[in-house]
Amino acid sequence: MKETRHTGDFYIRSKGRRIVIIGNGISGITCARHIRKRDSEAHITIISGETEHFFSRTALMYVYMGHMKHEHTKPYEDWFWEKNRLQLVHDWVTSIDFEQKQLQLQQQEPLQYEILILALGSKPNMFGWPGQELQGVQGLYSYQDVQRMNENTASCQRAVVVGGGLIGVEMAEMLLSRKIPVTFLVREERFWQGVLPKEESELGMRHMREHHVDLRLQTELQEILADDSGRVRAVVTRAGEEIPCQFVGLAVGVKPNIDLVRNTELEVNMGILVDQHFATNLPNVFAIGDCAEYRVPLPNRKSVEQVWYTGRMHGETLAHNLTREPVHYNPGPWFNSAKFFDIEYQTYGMVPNEWEEPVQSFYWEHASGKIAFRAVFNGKDKRLHGVNSFGMRLRHEFFDQALKENRTVEEVLVKLQEALFDPEFYEQHNHEMLQAYNRQFNTSLQPEKKKKKGLLAVLGL
Numbered sequence: 001m002k003e004t005r006h007t008g009d010f011y012i013r014s015k016g017r018r019i020v021i022i023g024n025g026i027s028g029i030t031c032a033r034h035i036r037k038r039d040s041e042a043h044i045t046i047i048s049g050e051t052e053h054f055f056s057r058t059a060l061m062y063v064y065m066g067h068m069k070h071e072h073t074k075p076y077e078d079w080f081w082e083k084n085r086l087q088l089v090h091d092w093v094t095s096i097d098f099e100q101k102q103l104q105l106q107q108q109e110p111l112q113y114e115i116l117i118l119a120l121g122s123k124p125n126m127f128g129w130p131g132q133e134l135q136g137v138q139g140l141y142s143y144q145d146v147q148r149m150n151e152n153t154a155s156c157q158r159a160v161v162v163g164g165g166l167i168g169v170e171m172a173e174m175l176l177s178r179k180i181p182v183t184f185l186v187r188e189e190r191f192w193q194g195v196l197p198k199e200e201s202e203l204g205m206r207h208m209r210e211h212h213v214d215l216r217l218q219t220e221l222q223e224i225l226a227d228d229s230g231r232v233r234a235v236v237t238r239a240g241e242e243i244p245c246q247f248v249g250l251a252v253g254v255k256p257n258i259d260l261v262r263n264t265e266l267e268v269n270m271g272i273l274v275d276q277h278f279a280t281n282l283p284n285v286f287a288i289g290d291c292a293e294y295r296v297p298l299p300n301r302k303s304v305e306q307v308w309y310t311g312r313m314h315g316e317t318l319a320h321n322l323t324r325e326p327v328h329y330n331p332g333p334w335f336n337s338a339k340f341f342d343i344e345y346q347t348y349g350m351v352p353n354e355w356e357e358p359v360q361s362f363y364w365e366h367a368s369g370k371i372a373f374r375a376v377f378n379g380k381d382k383r384l385h386g387v388n389s390f391g392m393r394l395r396h397e398f399f400d401q402a403l404k405e406n407r408t409v410e411e412v413l414v415k416l417q418e419a420l421f422d423p424e425f426y427e428q429h430n431h432e433m434l435q436a437y438n439r440q441f442n443t444s445l446q447p448e449k450k451k452k453k454g455l456l457a458v459l460g461l
Contacts (some may be wrong), residue, residue: 014322016041020111022093023119024048025057026308027289030315031117033124036084038323047103051093051143053078058308061170065177070143095363097261097281098265106112115284117318118261118272120291122254122306131367136232149174149249160235162221163251164191166338168286169204171249173214173341178215183214183243185221185235191406197353198390199363203372204340211341217228223247248366253314257289269293271304276328280319284324288314300334307336333403334386335396348399349386351376359385359454364436366391366429375409384407392429394423395406413437415447446451451456 021028024046032044042408055073057205060336063069081088092106093213096116103111106424126132159175161168164186188194190201191208208215220238226251227233235246242428256271265394267273267281271293276288289311297303311329336344339355351374355361360379365372371391377384383406398419402412414420416430434447 004298005304010443014039014042014115016043016096017114018043018112019045019115019117019322020113021046021117021119022048022103022120023289023291024051024054024088025119025121025289025311026054027121027311027315028117028119028402030052030286030312031119032086032315032318033084034316034319035322036086038319040111043087045087045089045113046081047089047091047093047105047111049090049106049228051300052088052090053081058224060143062172064146064174068130074399088281093260096261096264098285115322116286116459118280118285118287118291119288120257120260120272122290123257124250125255127252131226131232132250134175134224134226134232134248136229136246137224137251139254140167143256145208149247152178157248158183158245159249160185160243160245161249161251161384163233163249163253164188164193165195165251165253166192166254168249168251169208169340172208173211173249173319175209175247175249176213177306180247181212181214183216183245184208185237186215187220189218191215191217191313193353194369195353196318197351197363197374197388198389199365200372201353203365204343206369207340208345254290256293256304256306258291277321277326278314278419286318288318298331301331305331309335322368333400333402335340340390342393344389344393346389346394347386348396349376349384349403350396351386351388362428362437362440364433366432373429375412382410384409387403387412395421409444410437410443414445417447417449 017043019035021032032046035044047307053074056075059068059073063070063073088107091108093103094106095104101113103113105111122139122141134293136147138152140149148245153175158181160183162172168184170182177313191205192201196232197250222236222238223228224232225234225236232246232248234242235248236242258268258272261272262268263325265282272280272287272290274280274287274292275295278292281286290306292314294311313331320327331348335348339345355376358379360377361374361376363374374388375384376386385403411452412435420428420430431447434445438445
């Protein structure tokens with residue numbers, strides 16, 4: 001069997017090999033599916049102690065809110081795995097012997113591997129607050145976390161959420177769906193200050209307050225107090241204020257879940273260190289998804305990227321590399337999306353929270369205060385750097401292509417009709433945005449008409 005060497009790491013072709021993937025999230029499952037598409041002979045085993053079957057992690061909050069059942073979050077029927085000869089092992093891996101290529105499991109017999117793929121995911125950050133181990137105090141990431149949250153809030157009269165990011169907003173919305181009042185502690189001067197520009201942050205804060213979130217800015221958690229039974233009864237802020245509560249959601253970010261491989265011969269930093277092919281320092285051991293950390297980050301990208309779409313691309317790239325000639329990971333322009341209660345948020349490219357000349361910004365906000373658009377660009381040549389969108393849906397393909405082709409902000413704005421993806425009969429604001437840009441930058445741009453396709457073009461309609 002020929003081995004191909006890249007950046008000091010051995011790549012072995014998957015054909016007929018015993019491949020074990022630890023983790024059944026989007027990265028591990030995508031990798032398994034794409035290996036199977038290209039290789040009918042590989043023996044593929046997927047291990048997860050979290051759940052037996054792959055599910056949509058972003059949908060977990062809707063299970064808690066009663067909008068979905070857990071079985072509704074599974075993208076594939078349970079028969080899919082056997083049909084595609086993907087063996088599932090529902091168990092936790094307790095240790096890895098890299099020299100013997102063997103995995104120790106909590107309940108089942110040890111497993112041998114020839115190729116090991118680590119897709120270990122993330123876990124919530126904990127910063128050593130006194131009382132963080134109390135019953136009723138938790139983060140939110142896994143299926144087990146949602147089960148615990150369901151139990152911990154069964155008789156909750158008031159909750160406190162700590163942290164100024166997207167997980168905190170999700171937890172607040174989940175709690176409010178059960179009529180549980182929420183106090184939201186944010187350490188910074190405004191919500192998600194390290195990511196969002198001032199106007200977008202203020203839009204998000206207004207919306208949270210409209211949903212009756214008790215938002216406390218520049219407020220830090222000091223400690224968590226217990227009642228006589230070991231449950232949380234209150235939090236104390238750094239300013240000395242005591243806030244009674246029966247649940248504390250710690251939403252201060254996540255970190256790579258690498259406890260399993262810490263203090264082994266596998267090289268780690270924040271995450272498991274990988275090259276541009278997702279190879280670790282050990283032959284035929286790879287890491288993808290939230291637990292992977294690039295040794296050399298790509299331009300304008302972080303060394304650890306913990307979002308759904310990058311995890312999917314990790315899995316696709318590694319599957320290609322194990323079944324074809326290896327290629328470098330190339331994710332293209334940055335993209336992310338989320339929701340602030342019922343306001344959708346999208347970002348494409350690089351939109352910093354602050355900028356300096358020659359970078360310039362165009363910002364438009366609807367009179368309702370719930371719809372907004374920002375474009376950040378080079379003030380000299382007008383080349384687009386990135387956009388933020390609130391309260392409207394934009395087509396990923398449009399902005400991905402615009403950023404790859406280095407289009408100008410004005411080329412994008414006049415064609416913005418092509419990017420709008422809201423359902424039919426929704427009000428569209430591209431004309432209003434273009435007029436606002438003309439006023440701000442003293443231009444006279446006019447929108448291009450959307451090109452007609454298919455039968456409409458033939459009929460001249």
